[in-house]
Amino acid sequence: MTPDVHVKRAxxxxxxxxxxxxxxxxxxxxxxxxxxxxxxxTSTRIEGPLVxxxxxxxxxxxxxxxxxxxxxxxxLAFFEFAYRLHExxxxxxxxxxPQRRLFRWHCPEQTVEVYSxxxxxxxxxxxxxxxxxxxxxxxxxxxDVHSHGDLGPHPSGIDERDEAHSDGLHIIVGRIGRRxxxxxxxxxxxxxxxxxxxxxxxxxxxTCRALPRPPESWIKRIHMKRPRRW
Numbered sequence: 001m002t003p004d005v006h007v008k009r010a011x012x013x014x015x016x017x018x019x020x021x022x023x024x025x026x027x028x029x030x031x032x033x034x035x036x037x038x039x040x041x042t043s044t045r046i047e048g049p050l051v052x053x054x055x056x057x058x059x060x061x062x063x064x065x066x067x068x069x070x071x072x073x074x075x076l077a078f079f080e081f082a083y084r085l086h087e088x089x090x091x092x093x094x095x096x097x098p099q100r101r102l103f104r105w106h107c108p109e110q111t112v113e114v115y116s117x118x119x120x121x122x123x124x125x126x127x128x129x130x131x132x133x134x135x136x137x138x139x140x141x142x143x144d145v146h147s148h149g150d151l152g153p154h155p156s157g158i159d160e161r162d163e164a165h166s167d168g169l170h171i172i173v174g175r176i177g178r179r180x181x182x183x184x185x186x187x188x189x190x191x192x193x194x195x196x197x198x199x200x201x202x203x204x205x206x207t208c209r210a211l212p213r214p215p216e217s218w219i220k221r222i223h224m225k226r227p228r229r230w
Contacts, residue, residue, distance in 0.1 A: 001025050001053075002053065003033070003051065003052060005024045005025075005026060006023055006024065006025050006026070008025055008028075010025065014071060017041070018036070019036055019038065020036070020037060021035070021036050022035055022051075024050070025191045030045050030046070031045070031046045031050070032044060033046050033051070039061065047171075059114055059195070059197035060188050060197065062197070062202070063102070064096055064101065064142070065102075066201070066202060066203055067202060067203045067204060068103065068224070069203075069204045069205040071103055072203055072205060072208050073209065073210055074211055074214060075092055075105065075145065075173070076176075076182060076208070076209065076211070076212040077211040077212065077213055077214040078092065078107070078215075079147035079173055079176050079210075079216035080176055080177060080210050081213065082147065082222055083147065083150070083176045084177070085176045085222065085224075086112055086114050086121050086122060086123040087122050087123060087150075087177075088112045088114070088122070088124065088125070088127065089112065089123065089125070089126070089127075089146055089147050089148065089149060090110065090127065090146065090147050090222065091110055091127050091129045091144060091145065091147075091175055092105045092106065092107055092144065092145050092146075093106040093129075093132060093141065093144050094106075094141075094144060094145060094169060094171075095132075095136065095141060095142060096139060096140055096142040097138045097139050097142065098138075098140065099195045100138065101137060103142075104136070104139065106132050107215075107217070108127065108130055108131070108132065109130070109221045110129040110166060110222060110223065111129070111224070111225060112124065112126070112127050112128075112222075112225075113222045113224075113226065114225070114226060121224065123149075124225070125148075125149075125158075126158060127146060132188075141168065142168055143168035143169025143170055143188075144166075144168075144169070144170060145169075145170075145172070146171075146172060146173070147174070148172055148173065148174040149174075149176055149177070150174075150175060150176055150177045150178055151175075152183060153172040153174030153183045153185035154172070154174075154185055155170075155172060155185060155187070156170070160194075163187070163189050164189070165191060165192070167189055167190050167191070168188070169186065169187075169188055170186075170187045170188075170189060171187075172185040172186075181206075181207040181208070181209065184206055186199055186201070212221050
């Protein structure tokens, strides 16, 4: 026998549990199993497998199109330019039009802290940027992508902290400036759960190379500053 499930909502009392009854109560703080007999009445929060139910699993399946090859090449051109400029990170915001199944990049104003060494500027391993306040008509904010310079694309602790409360696609591109194609790490975050995806699920061509140069308007949105002295 599978117990009934009752949802505890504000202002609505749960029905009386009859003698010999068994039910689940879904509340704000979790799932409870309630029992009532002549001898006792209990309400126990459930942490493990549930009586009378079959297993289920977490999953993520994207229903949008894949990012076109030309947009990947523009993205890589921007990341390569930023790497040549300060050997650090750069970022783009990914927008999507569900009805037309179209993607477009939004390049935000972005700032990296830099230091000088032997006459050259180098960026620290972080970048600050803001999401757009207004979106083009019909577009939604699908996610963001940032580069890791010539390092691998694996998310850092800072990446995981920043993305934990930001639903959507989060893409990291690594091995910028090295021989061979770049490497990708793709996650889709929803309800604080991170779903890892293969790059081929998101990009039409995950092995393409960069265009010779990114748009000039994007280049002007890269800002470098030196950190404050203590």
